[in-house]
Amino acid sequence: MSPTPDVRFATRAAIAEAARRIRDGVLVAFPTETVYGLGADAWNDRAVARVFEAKGRPSFNPLIVHVPDSAAAEVDVDVDDRARRLMDAFWPGPLTLVLSRRATSRLSRLVSAGLDTVAIRAPDHPVALALLHDAGRPIAAPSANPSGAISATSAADVARGLGDCVPLILDGGSCPIGVESTVVDLTRPEPAILRPGGVTAEELEALLGPLARPAEGPLTSPGQLSRHYAPRHPLRLDALCAGEGEVLLGFGPASPADVLNLSSSGDLREAAANLFAMLHRLDRLAPRGIAVMPIPEMGLGRAINDRLRRASAPPPNATPDDSQRDRNHWDDERGPSLPCVLPDISDDGE
Numbered sequence: 376m377s378p379t380p381d382v383r384f385a386t387r388a389a390i391a392e393a394a395r396r397i398r399d400g401v402l403v404a405f406p407t408e409t410v411y412g413l414g415a416d417a418w419n420d421r422a423v424a425r426v427f428e429a430k431g432r433p434s435f436n437p438l439i440v441h442v443p444d445s446a447a448a449e450v451d452v453d454v455d456d457r458a459r460r461l462m463d464a465f466w467p468g469p470l471t472l473v474l475s476r477r478a479t480s481r482l483s484r485l486v487s488a489g490l491d492t493v494a495i496r497a498p499d500h501p502v503a504l505a506l507l508h509d510a511g512r513p514i515a516a517p518s519a520n521p522s523g524a525i526s527a528t529s530a531a532d533v534a535r536g537l538g539d540c541v542p543l544i545l546d547g548g549s550c551p552i553g554v555e556s557t558v559v560d561l562t563r564p565e566p567a568i569l570r571p572g573g574v575t576a577e578e579l580e581a582l583l584g585p586l587a588r589p590a591e592g593p594l595t596s597p598g599q600l601s602r603h604y605a606p607r608h609p610l611r612l613d614a615l616c617a618g619e620g621e622v623l624l625g626f627g628p629a630s631p632a633d634v635l636n637l638s639s640s641g642d643l644r645e646a647a648a649n650l651f652a653m654l655h656r657l658d659r660l661a662p663r664g665i666a667v668m669p670i671p672e673m674g675l676g677r678a679i680n681d682r683l684r685r686a687s688a689p690p691p692n693a694t695p696d697d698s699q700r701d702r703n704h705w706d707d708e709r710g711p712s713l714p715c716v717l718p719d720i721s722d723d724g725e
């Protein structure tokens with residue numbers, strides 16, 4: 376049996392019901408200011424395991440824990456002076472901090488995939504905050520998309536991507552920021568940006584001084600995998616026009632008028648907010664590929680280009696003969712494919 380997802384407008388009553396389902400170990404997709412999250416009770420190992428199943432995500436990829444505020448974070452992680460300053464400046468907001476897990480934390484070990492660190496953030500979205508309040512516990516939530524695919528910024532894109540793997544989707548409209556949170560590792564002497572995102576490197580450096588940027592080298596955050604956030608069709612970057620069989624994704628006033636434009640005025644915030652929704656739309660349309668106009672490498676443009684570069688990276692071990700039909704299996708975050716197993720707990724609280 377494959378139940379279709381229950382998509383509900385995020386009214387107060389729907390949020391209270393969703394919180395009850397979270398406490399029962401059921402997965403709930405919910406909006407944040409960045410992208411939609413696929414939420415599970417972060418204390419419950421079985422609920423967290425369902426997230427990996429639903430996304431087809433290998434279990435070595437740790438999840439972000441969502442909390443309402445810094446006081447809630449302090450229950451689970453060590454908050455030093457640097458973390459405190461960042462939380463004061465950017466929380467609630469699109470900044471995830473990787474911090475040391477406290478010995479007394481009740482968080483499921485599966486959340487951090489066996490690491491002694493936890494990635495934690497307070498989302499700046501009224502629905503997410505109300506859900507956290509009602510659930511009365513932290514919520515582990517990766518982006519609500521199949522592993523390796525583009526993140527979802529609307530309830531419809533969550534439903535299309537995860538379909539019958541997510542029992543309940545809270546519809547809170549489009550996500551205002553549209554790219555994921557910035558992930559900063561504070562567990563090393565020099566803070567490092569593991570993933571560019573909604574808070575820019577410039578904003579962080581104004582507070583902390585120079586930061587290590589994402590680098591080649593040993594993998595510390597699976598968000599650094601080179602191929603990630605991939606649409607089904609090939610992506611060509613820095614394009615000025617569409618080639619044969621391609622559709623163009625425009626940016627700025629120089630874009631042709633008859634194509635989807637991330638921001639016709641060249642506003643990087645607007646472009647970030649539109650990015651995933653437009654890629655989803657073009658991925659459904661494109662006969663052969665998507666050509667993307669150049670995006671300036673500054674501010675939020677860095678996060679946008681990071682996502683686009685990963686989406687356009689050649690799949691590992693790809694040969695020129697690999698056919699289009701194989702693309703879905705190239706995503707390196709996906710790892711061995713996992714079955715989508717539906718929650719096996721009863722819904723008798725309904």
Ligand code: TXA
Nearest residue numbers: 409411412437438492493494517518555556596597598
């Ligand atoms: O905006 C966001 O961050 C969204 C919304 C739903 O909050 N969430 C999101 O989660 O993008 P996810 O799971 O798709 O990405 C989490 C990133 C991954 O790159 C993961 O490897 C990294 O955070 N991460 C999680 N825990 C970590 C840890 N303990 N150490 C290093 N990196 C970690």
Ligand code: MG
Nearest residue numbers: 517518526555
């Ligand atoms: Mg993700």
